[in-house]
Amino acid sequence: MRCHLCLSISWQSLCKNCLKTILKPSPSKRVLEDGLIVYSVYSYKNIKNLLHTKHTYHGAKIFSELTKYALLPLVKTFTCKDIYSLPIDDHTRSGYSHTAIIAHELREVIKPLYGKLRAKNRTRYSGKKLYIREREKRDFNLKCKENLDIVLIDDIVTTGNTLREAHAICKKNNINVIFAVTLANAKEYK
């Protein structure tokens, strides 16, 4: 196949050269207004075009490769014994869920709890500005046992509204959110 970025022949959707150069991780840490810490490995502008593949056939591979390459090594630096991951709204669109893929690729460190945190508000915001996507309440439904230690997973953090809403429903249900991870941080795109 060809690399999605440089179009050179590659075994993977993203070639080694692109991973080492333009896709070199640039980890960041944000603390949201409610105290939730969010770790990300890319700035949104650097992987914007790749994140837009998420509803396409190639998207699943690209999300998986970026997670293995950039996010997994970061998560491995934390002590994650007996910690679970909770992918945000991991229902299937276009045959797969991008947050479930991220959770799956982190499974050797944090054990995924699939299908536990689903949004009742399913408005699609593709093509709309990021802050509009995060402005509306997702109205989450949480099905989880109490007293678990979890890490929230999303593909991108913009205003932080979605993660804060997920954090709030976890707290309400006695689930302890240790931190959140996303592939991209779009703080500058508020």
Ligand SMILES: [Zn+2]
């Ligand atoms: Zn390439």
